[in-house]
Amino acid sequence: MATKVLDITKEHCPMTFVKTKIELAKLSEGDILEVLLTEGEPLNNVPRNATEQGFNVLSVEHVEGVVHKVVIKK
Amino acid sequence: MAENKKLSIIAFSGDFDKLTAAFTLGTGAAACGYEVNIFFTFWGLDAIKRKQGRSFTGGNWLTKIFGFMMGGLRVAPTSRFNFFGFGPKIFRYLMRKNNVATLEELVEAAKALGINLYACEMAMHVLGLKKDDFIHEVKDVLGVSTFLEKSEGGRTLFI
Numbered sequence: 001m002a003t004k005v006l007d008i009t010k011e012h013c014p015m016t017f018v019k020t021k022i023e024l025a026k027l028s029e030g031d032i033l034e035v036l037l038t039e040g041e042p043l044n045n046v047p048r049n050a051t052e053q054g055f056n057v058l059s060v061e062h063v064e065g066v067v068h069k070v071v072i073k074k
Numbered sequence: 075m076a077e078n079k080k081l082s083i084i085a086f087s088g089d090f091d092k093l094t095a096a097f098t099l100g101t102g103a104a105a106c107g108y109e110v111n112i113f114f115t116f117w118g119l120d121a122i123k124r125k126q127g128r129s130f131t132g133g134n135w136l137t138k139i140f141g142f143m144m145g146g147l148r149v150a151p152t153s154r155f156n157f158f159g160f161g162p163k164i165f166r167y168l169m170r171k172n173n174v175a176t177l178e179e180l181v182e183a184a185k186a187l188g189i190n191l192y193a194c195e196m197a198m199h200v201l202g203l204k205k206d207d208f209i210h211e212v213k214d215v216l217g218v219s220t221f222l223e224k225s226e227g228g229r230t231l232f233i
Contacts, residue, residue: 012173014183
């Protein structure tokens with residue numbers, strides 16, 4: 001049960017999704033990925049996509065300013 | 075709905091900007107769980123050549139000259155503001171400066187995401203190219219009929 005942090009706050013479409021997807025693919029069952037992302041497109045869609053693809057979104061919390069943290073379990 | 079999540083792109087253009095659009099859509103869709111097929115034809119074949127610069131690929135003197143003039147991914151011209159090859163350099167600079175993925179990064183992402191890359195058989199023969207001239211991630215060389223079969227049930231774009 002490892003936890004990995006992925007910061008995509010400086011990324012733009014489509015790399016926000018691409019990097020999340022690639023990191024999620026690398027995880028083993030039960031591992032956790034914490035994604036730091038910004039409001040707008042990434043915040044609206046990264047958690048939704050993860051859920052749609054069968055991952056478990058454990059929480060979405062505000063960090064500071066426009067940055068949010070999404071915790072995803074594989 | 076999962077069975078309809080499929081995007082097939084016909085990459086006809088070898089232009090830097092249009093290839094960027096094709097790979098942006100393709101990688102974005104793949105990251106969103108779509109099955110993605112990109113079918114490269116005509117000028118689009120430049121994007122998947124193993125030799126990314128200018129080289130005399132082709133079977134005879136005419137196709138070799140064509141191969142040299144068309145070049146690969148690294149020398150793809152922009153459809154507007156090409157300025158004899160400076161346009162793409164300016165765009166690459168602007169993209170890096172704004173932390174936007176460059177065309178090369180998008181192609182690498184496409185490979186990492188396992189996007190299905192296909193080459194058009196007819197265009198390949200016209201330009202005197204062989205499957206060996208393409209990057210090894212190119213899964214297959216197809217014709218219209220197989221492409222239709224592979225794209226059935228999803229959305230198709232022509233870029």
